[in-house]
Amino acid sequence: MDTRLGDWAAVNNVEFAYTPTNSSWLNRIEAQFTVLRYSALDGTDHAGHQEQGSKIRRYIIWRNNHATDERLARS
Numbered sequence: 001m002d003t004r005l006g007d008w009a010a011v012n013n014v015e016f017a018y019t020p021t022n023s024s025w026l027n028r029i030e031a032q033f034t035v036l037r038y039s040a041l042d043g044t045d046h047a048g049h050q051e052q053g054s055k056i057r058r059y060i061i062w063r064n065n066h067a068t069d070e071r072l073a074r075s
């Protein structure tokens with residue numbers, strides 16, 4: 001049995017939290033990626049990776065600037 005990943009986690013103070021593959025709602029970051037996908041990626045036809053990256057960065061900047069908005073915290 002390969003222990004490299006477990007050894008790395010122990011050294012770097014990382015704890016793995018396994019979630020069922022059919023229960024993405026248990027993964028708190030999943031909701032953030034869903035909103036990012038709807039806001040910056042769905043229905044778009046980017047000319048390239050640079051343009052797509054720019055849209056993602058603009059969304060992240062906007063979201064960070066509104067981090068204390070209670071309406072966003074509830075969603």
